[in-house]
Amino acid sequence: MSGFTGTGKCTVYNRVSRRKLLRLLGVSSAGVALAACAPATPQVIKETVVVKEEVPVKETVVVKEEVTVKETVVVNPPPSYDQGELKALVCCYAPPDLEIRNKTNADFEASHPGLKINQELLPAGQNYFEKLQTLIASGTAPDVFDMWEGYVQPYAENGALMNLDPFLEADPKIKKSDFVPVAINGGSWKNNLYAFLIGFIPGPVSLYYNVDHFDKAGIAKPSSDWKWDDVREAAKKLTLDANSDGKPEQWGLVFDLWFVVWLYWCWSNGGDLFNADQTKCALTDPKCVEALQYWADLSLVDKTTIPSAELAAMQGSMNSFQTGLVSMYLGNAWDMGTLKTAQDLNWKAVLSPAANDGNRIWYTHFQCWSVSTQTKMPNAAWTYIRDFTLQYSVDVMTAFPQIPSLKQLLYAFANDITISLGWDKLISLATQPDILRIPGSGSKFDKISQLVQSELDLAFAGETTCAEAAAAACPKVDEELART
Amino acid sequence: MARSYGIRHRRSWQRVARDAVRQTSIYVLLLVFGVAVMMPFLWTLSSSLKPAGAGIRFPPEFIPKVVVWDNYPHVFRLIPFAMYARNSVLVTGFAVLGELLSASLVAFAFARLRFPGRNVLFLVVLATMMIPYPVTMVPTFIMFKLIHVVNTFLPLILPPYFGPAFSIFLLRQFFLTINPELDEAAKVDGANELLIYWRIIVPLSKPALATVAMFSFMANWNDFLNPLIYLSDNSMYTLALGVNFLRSFRGGGDLSLQMAASVMFVAPCILLFFIAQRYIVQGIVTTGLKG
Numbered sequence: 001m002s003g004f005t006g007t008g009k010c011t012v013y014n015r016v017s018r019r020k021l022l023r024l025l026g027v028s029s030a031g032v033a034l035a036a037c038a039p040a041t042p043q044v045i046k047e048t049v050v051v052k053e054e055v056p057v058k059e060t061v062v063v064k065e066e067v068t069v070k071e072t073v074v075v076n077p078p079p080s081y082d083q084g085e086l087k088a089l090v091c092c093y094a095p096p097d098l099e100i101r102n103k104t105n106a107d108f109e110a111s112h113p114g115l116k117i118n119q120e121l122l123p124a125g126q127n128y129f130e131k132l133q134t135l136i137a138s139g140t141a142p143d144v145f146d147m148w149e150g151y152v153q154p155y156a157e158n159g160a161l162m163n164l165d166p167f168l169e170a171d172p173k174i175k176k177s178d179f180v181p182v183a184i185n186g187g188s189w190k191n192n193l194y195a196f197l198i199g200f201i202p203g204p205v206s207l208y209y210n211v212d213h214f215d216k217a218g219i220a221k222p223s224s225d226w227k228w229d230d231v232r233e234a235a236k237k238l239t240l241d242a243n244s245d246g247k248p249e250q251w252g253l254v255f256d257l258w259f260v261v262w263l264y265w266c267w268s269n270g271g272d273l274f275n276a277d278q279t280k281c282a283l284t285d286p287k288c289v290e291a292l293q294y295w296a297d298l299s300l301v302d303k304t305t306i307p308s309a310e311l312a313a314m315q316g317s318m319n320s321f322q323t324g325l326v327s328m329y330l331g332n333a334w335d336m337g338t339l340k341t342a343q344d345l346n347w348k349a350v351l352s353p354a355a356n357d358g359n360r361i362w363y364t365h366f367q368c369w370s371v372s373t374q375t376k377m378p379n380a381a382w383t384y385i386r387d388f389t390l391q392y393s394v395d396v397m398t399a400f401p402q403i404p405s406l407k408q409l410l411y412a413f414a415n416d417i418t419i420s421l422g423w424d425k426l427i428s429l430a431t432q433p434d435i436l437r438i439p440g441s442g443s444k445f446d447k448i449s450q451l452v453q454s455e456l457d458l459a460f461a462g463e464t465t466c467a468e469a470a471a472a473a474c475p476k477v478d479e480e481l482a483r484t
Numbered sequence: 485m486a487r488s489y490g491i492r493h494r495r496s497w498q499r500v501a502r503d504a505v506r507q508t509s510i511y512v513l514l515l516v517f518g519v520a521v522m523m524p525f526l527w528t529l530s531s532s533l534k535p536a537g538a539g540i541r542f543p544p545e546f547i548p549k550v551v552v553w554d555n556y557p558h559v560f561r562l563i564p565f566a567m568y569a570r571n572s573v574l575v576t577g578f579a580v581l582g583e584l585l586s587a588s589l590v591a592f593a594f595a596r597l598r599f600p601g602r603n604v605l606f607l608v609v610l611a612t613m614m615i616p617y618p619v620t621m622v623p624t625f626i627m628f629k630l631i632h633v634v635n636t637f638l639p640l641i642l643p644p645y646f647g648p649a650f651s652i653f654l655l656r657q658f659f660l661t662i663n664p665e666l667d668e669a670a671k672v673d674g675a676n677e678l679l680i681y682w683r684i685i686v687p688l689s690k691p692a693l694a695t696v697a698m699f700s701f702m703a704n705w706n707d708f709l710n711p712l713i714y715l716s717d718n719s720m721y722t723l724a725l726g727v728n729f730l731r732s733f734r735g736g737g738d739l740s741l742q743m744a745a746s747v748m749f750v751a752p753c754i755l756l757f758f759i760a761q762r763y764i765v766q767g768i769v770t771t772g773l774k775g
Binding site: 120121122123124127130131133134135137138139140341343 | 535536621622625626629634708709712713716717718725726728729731738
């Protein structure tokens with residue numbers, strides 16, 4: 001701003017405007033406030049005495065020098081793991097599980113001073129992934145979180161999961177060869193490990209059966225060596241229609257028609273949903289069609305399973321078995337917990353039957369950890385998921401038995417509960433390659449499974465054959481696989 | 485004369501009989517329809533009193549053979565039901581208050597004030613109803629994260645204070661039915677717009693406000709996704725989220741306990757409906773929502 005003085009000289013002077021003054025005041029007060037809020041730098045003034053070595057001098061005079069130096073040393077956390085609060089997001093916990101988790105976390109915190117586990121537990125349901133996606137998209141992802149089978153690939157592909165291979169290679173406690181094959185296959189994407197499996201269980205793992213029905217019919221009870229034909233024959237004998245009105249009072253067998261079950265049928269019979277490089281639908285393969293039609297015929301030809309419409313009215317297969325209307329149920333691992341509460345039901349279980357050629361390939365349900373790429377504490381996250389798995393997968397056996405992912409922990413799976421369910425045989429099976437699988441196609445599988453399911457629903461209702469259903473589903477699956 | 489009286493008398497009886505038959509038919513029809521509509525709730529109520537495992541028997545037992553009242557206190561032992569209920573009351577209470585206040589003020593402006601672009605703005609407000617929630621979920625979360633209110637009740641309470649479109653629409657329609665001459669009279673008496681809103685429009689709009697309050701209560705009380713996304717601390721969970729802890733891994737769990745918790749969960753909604761029933765029905769009829 002310029003001004004004019006009485007001397008006739010034009011002088012230039014700076015006059016501060018009100019706006020400028022306010023801005024200055026604002027900036028300076030913000031600076032003061034920020035300075036006040038800033039955490040104090042952890043510095044320690046340390047007095048160090050440095051004793052220099054005796055140095056021989058030319059004149060053979062020995063000089064002993066003592067120097068006092070004042071230096072500033074920043075105190076760092078221990079180098080092995082990061083310190084602070086580690087956030088863990090856990091889905092679908094049930095009350096008995098909480099106690100085990102809390103104990104595991106408390107033990108971990110005790111052995112890792114300076115590290116605190118902030119565990120967030122969510123109730124059961126698919127909404128878990130809506131929350132996880134929101135947290136990741138907003139840059140507030142938890143350090144470690146639950147992962148499910150089938151979700152590893154899409155999340156890794158989108159850069160949400162940290163590659164665990166470098167941690168595993170540098171780890172003194174465990175190495176990659178310690179894992180059972182399915183744990184590495186299921187947790188990997190493009191040959192890198194993105195999910196650390198705590199445990200897993202095949203699906204459908206069990207053939208649950210009503211002991212009283214078998215005793216009454218006087219037929220041999222199922223065993224884990226049973227094949228599909230054995231189940232079929234038993235189902236025929238156990239289906240009772242006393243008044244011959246076409247509505248049996250007792251059904252031989254029941255199962256839920258969902259992707260876990262129909263994949264198990266296809267795989268066990270030597271077929272697959274996709275070709276080897278997962279670019280084409282292979283459901284029309286005769287082996288797949290044969291397997292699907294075999295099971296559809298149990299309802300359509302033999303009339304030994306409950307039709308899907310009636311099954312819906314009974315609120316699903318598990319409930320119908322629990323009511324005592326059905327003799328056998330091809331079910332899941334988690335049904336065991338519900339069946340324990342069933343009153344007046346005398347039940348037992350064996351492994352789900354093998355295909356008639358003796359093959360049995362299951363779908364694999366995982367429980368696993370992943371580490372977020374957004375974590376600021378990768379070392380602590382790795383240490384936590386490793387130590388958690390080592391302790392939890394053994395402790396949880398009495399509440400929710402599942403096969404541990406580490407070979408050295410497999411012994412824990414052979415306990416009273418698993419032996420009574422016939423699951424102990426899974427220990428030797430789990431170490432074999434290709435007995436347990438997850439389907440390919442990553443994030444597209446959810447949609448693909450629905451496309452196939454809608455066609456199979458028609459086939460199992462008798463409106464089409466399984467060959468027609470597969471032929472109708474495959475073009476849609478191919479289209480989905482080709483979509484970029 | 486006597487004959488004529490007899491005919492009239494007979495016709496009168498015939499009319500009475502016809503009316504009675506018609507009335508009875510209507511009542512029977514309504515009763516059947518009402519029972520059909522109530523069936524799921526009755527089944528829930530019945531299952532909540534059954535022993536463990538009996539809830540899934542087929543065919544269903546509508547009247548439990550053994551009544552287990554202990555299912556209700558047992559819910560309190562399994563999950564911190566009272567704490568979840570307190571959180572739900574807090575969130576829902578403030579959210580309903582905010583929705584009533586903001587929606588009625590905005591609706592008043594659209595119904596009574598004349599300003600350029602009023603209709604276009606109203607269309608814009610209505611258009612927000614067409615945006616699906618998942619589209620705004622992440623941006624909204626980021627916004628709340630930036631103002632550091634994630635894992636507090638504020639992300640659940642604040643949005644209703646910014647005028648939900650449906651409530652604005654509903655109240656505007658009702659305000660349009662109130663005679664504008666009342667406003668003119670108030671203006672003559674020296675009332676400003678805010679006074680007209682508070683002294684004339686609000687007292688005359690109780691049915692519509694009750695309807696908005698009811699809808700808002702239901703939406704906030706039953707909201708599952710927002711508490712799931714915004715709350716991380718178990719002690720802050722609402723009932724809609726908390727009762728799900730009675731389910732086990734990948735579904736299942738004791739159905740009787742889940743039903744007992746569900747009955748207690750929906751009880752406030754039912755209670756509120758009965759209390760405000762007269763206003764709500766009137767509100768729905770007069771705002772053109774019916775039919």
